[in-house]
Amino acid sequence: AQSVSQHNHHVILSEAASLELGCNYSYGGTVNLFWYVQYPGQHLQLLLKYFSGDPLVKGIKGFEAEFIKSKFSFNLRKPSVQWSDTAEYFCAVKVNWNAGNMLTFGGGTRLMVKP
Amino acid sequence: EAGVTQFPSHSVIEKGQTVTLRCDPISGHDNLYWYRRVMGKEIKFLLHFVKESKQDESGMPNNRFLAERTGGTYSTLKVQPAELEDSGVYFCASSQGAGTWGDNEQFFGPGTRLTVL
Numbered sequence: 001a002q003s004v005s006q007h008n009h010h011v012i013l014s015e016a017a018s019l020e021l022g023c024n025y026s027y028g029g030t031v032n033l034f035w036y037v038q039y040p041g042q043h044l045q046l047l048l049k050y051f052s053g054d055p056l057v058k059g060i061k062g063f064e065a066e067f068i069k070s071k072f073s074f075n076l077r078k079p080s081v082q083w084s085d086t087a088e089y090f091c092a093v094k095v096n097w098n099a100g101n102m103l104t105f106g107g108g109t110r111l112m113v114k115p
Numbered sequence: 116e117a118g119v120t121q122f123p124s125h126s127v128i129e130k131g132q133t134v135t136l137r138c139d140p141i142s143g144h145d146n147l148y149w150y151r152r153v154m155g156k157e158i159k160f161l162l163h164f165v166k167e168s169k170q171d172e173s174g175m176p177n178n179r180f181l182a183e184r185t186g187g188t189y190s191t192l193k194v195q196p197a198e199l200e201d202s203g204v205y206f207c208a209s210s211q212g213a214g215t216w217g218d219n220e221q222f223f224g225p226g227t228r229l230t231v232l
Contacts, residue, residue: 101148
C-alpha cells in the first residue's frame with residue numbers, strides 16, 4: 001500500500017523567512033499529488049495539485065511545489081512566509097491502481113510563523 | 116455556493132453509546148468520502164460513495180462503523196457501540212463527477228470532533 005511521509009512535524013519560522021516542507025511518497029506508478037492546508041478553525045483546503053505536465057506547480061497564496069519523480073518527492077515551498085501562513089499543512093497522494101479516488105495523507109506539518 | 120457541511124461539530128459520548136455523524140456534500144457532487152484523523156496520526160480514508168453506492172469501504176476499521184448515503188445526497192456515519200479508540204476528527208469530502216480517476220478536487224468539510232470517554 002502507498003504511504004506518504006512528511007518529515008517535519010513542527011516548523012517555526014519568522015516572517016519573511018523561506019519555507020520548504022518535505023513530502024515523500026512510496027508508490028512506483030502514476031500518482032496525483034496534493035498539498036492541503038488547514039488554517040486554525042477552518043476547513044482543509046487545497047493549496048495546489050500536480051496531475052501531469054510541468055513538475056513545478058504554483059498554487060494559491062504564493063506557494064509552489066516541485067514533483068521530482070526520481071526522488072518520489074513533492075516538496076512545498078514559499079520564498080517569504082507571512083504570519084497568516086500559520087497553519088497545518090498536509091501532503092496527499094492519489095494512485096490509479098484501483099477504481100477509487102481515495103487520498104493517502106502524510107502526518108501533517110504544523111507551521112508557526114512568528115511576527 | 117455552500118460548501119461541505121458536517122453535523123455535529125463536536126460530540127462527547129461514553130464508551131458503549133451510539134453516535135451518528137452527518138455530512139452534506141456540495142450539491143451535485145456524486146462522490147462523497149469519509150476520512151478520520153486520530154490524534155497525532157495522519158488523516159486516513161474510511162470509505163467512498165458514488166451516488167448512493169459504496170465504491171470503496173476498504174478503510175472502515177470494523178463492523179461497528181456503518182455508513183449510508185440514502186438517495187445519493189447526504190451521508191451518515193454511525194458508530195455503534197463506540198470505543199475509546201474511535202475518538203478523533205471525522206472529515207467528510209465531496210467531489211464532482213462519477214469518474215474514478217481524473218481531476219476531481221475533493222472539497223472537505225470542517226470535521227466532527229468525536230470524543231469517547
